Amino acid sequence: MDAEDLADLIDVPEPIAARVTIRDVAREAGVSISTASKALNDQGRMTPETRDRIRTVAQTLGFTPNAMARALVSQRSFTIGLLTNDTYGRFTLPVAAGLAGAMVDRGVSVFLCALEDDPERARINLRAMQEKCVDGLIVAGKRIDRRPPLDLARLPMPVVHVNSAAAESDIAFVPDDFGGAKAAVAHLIALGRRRIAHVTGPDSFAAVALRAEGWRDALGEADLPCFGVAERGDWSEAFGFAVGCRLIMAPSADRPDAVFCGNDQIARGLIDALTLHGIRVPDDLAVVGYDNWEIFAAATRPPLTSVDMALTELGRIAGAALLDLVGGTRVEPGIRRMPCRLVVRQSCGAPAN
């Protein structure tokens, strides 16, 4: 009985075909390893024939360069880490998609690290990213006034923050809450609304203050008064619904003709309450939300006009900035507030376009 028969009997794990290396390519092409390397990387000078022959051989053999070996000598791993606190949430998701999409085109792969708001988990993930020699780090949060529990000091690689609190000495990209809110309210004013209320989330969020400011500013520029004060509660449908029920109690002359909501859930709850009591949206009262949580905003009856924070774009831009840093390009520190975009549907009463 020879070795092969034996292998059949004892079910030896099939020997995975040894990966083809640059050494195999060189041998097959009849050149040295250095020449093969140069041909494959378009470096140095050689006759086009040699280069082509080597490339063809590599192709035929199914050669895939080993990125780890390459990283070891070039000191660039072409990987980055995405540290996020919001793995379940809808904020990091588009950021991650934008980031990953932009990176893959540049040959960079993204490690996903779920922090779960747990300092210990954060520490472990950070250490893993160092061991794996990532070229840089994106730290993504779910709100602009908190940062993930990470000790980023004395890190050997550049860091870019997204949708998270940051110091002036950091490099950070966040949505422009003030601008987004202002544009939404200006749009309502342009549509002829005059009594515009604001119903929004808890005071503890910096975004709440910024959006309220945008609301006030837009009204001020149009010489309109604020309709009451910005009303604050949870970021929930339940809160929106409760406010809606309260509005119904008021004599209609005391009611706003539009409400700018701090997020889509509040807007949805509000609209549902109004609809349930026969107040027509947008005819009697226009509503605008915030977040443009697509699947949600589009399903509201009527579909919700909402401010989109362009998070995918944010991820893309943050990634580009990080690669600039990695490449040695200087990036001015500071917190960049990136423009939001108003997505017009029907709840604001704009004519269909």
Place this chain on the structure above:
Amino acid sequence: MDAEDLADLIDVPEPIAARVTIRDVAREAGVSISTASKALNDQGRMTPETRDRIRTVAQTLGFTPNAMARALVSQRSFTIGLLTNDTYGRFTLPVAAGLAGAMVDRGVSVFLCALEDDPERARINLRAMQEKCVDGLIVAGKRIDRRPPLDLARLPMPVVHVNSAAAESDIAFVPDDFGGAKAAVAHLIALGRRRIAHVTGPDSFAAVALRAEGWRDALGEADLPCFGVAERGDWSEAFGFAVGCRLIMAPSADRPDAVFCGNDQIARGLIDALTLHGIRVPDDLAVVGYDNWEIFAAATRPPLTSVDMALTELGRIAGAALLDLVGGTRVEPGIRRMPCRLVVRQSCGAPAN
């Protein structure tokens, strides 16, 4: 003017402190590199004093092993790739969270690859994963009857599929749609409902057939007839709403006393329509959804009882299976249908627990 002054003037990028390597640790501890390596990896035998001294030195110097160098010799990178078609969606998200959480504890990092349903992007990502020498791959989809546009043949590393179509020769984990549906309907029956309808998504989804089968099976076991046929439409609130409006037209004797919905959005639309027309949920009509899309189900009025596909668990289990494969443990091929879990809220009329 010496070099330092010059550096100040021309703004040379601050030389990043050279990373401390095992060679630095060895020198500082007065041992050879091999001894340092063995001490740090708990290999070989040496006096505890030597081992401790080396470890202390490593600690003090802030030594972080270079995972790429290690991978090069051990042929294990301690990375895996997550290839997904659903970067924006809510299916892969919990899968990714469960996977990343389980992996980090075992020292494995996860690359996030967004396929975007684009074969070219898929190809690029797959190649990147090969170059980066991942130990294995998780392929996650958004439905159990389609697979991402990937050519997985002749891949040098193991692959595990999650929530995606797979061959019998693959290793795959999917939610048990039949079982989840059956449990939901059985629950309604146990609560005394007898006229249970089913409103669900498009015929083209395998999950639709499986869930309808579960509905039929639960009714059959209780000797109850199906209430009409499984009604199929979009996976949307709008469809649920339309069905709700139709139900209202029917004389109440011809109405179901419960509706099992194929997803939460349909359930939500249905409930909203019923509520708008004065039919009380759950008193007049009980509703159960599918997906347990938390933020959505909990906000429905009344909060929605729904089937949870345990996707986080699915991600965790798939990761564990993949690591088994990587470690050489044999894993039986086949498609595993993992149990779903009914999350009881108020829309089904169960007593508060």
Place this chain on the structure above:
DNA sequence: CTGAAAGCGCTTACAG
């Protein structure tokens, strides 16, 4: 118990 040497798969000066 400890260390010198070879090697993982590449790239990059440097000779020829």
Place this chain on the structure above:
DNA sequence: CTGAAAGCGCTTACAG
């Protein structure tokens, strides 16, 4: 134009 050599940061037989 091409190749031999050194080296990236580790681990692992193998000597001593």
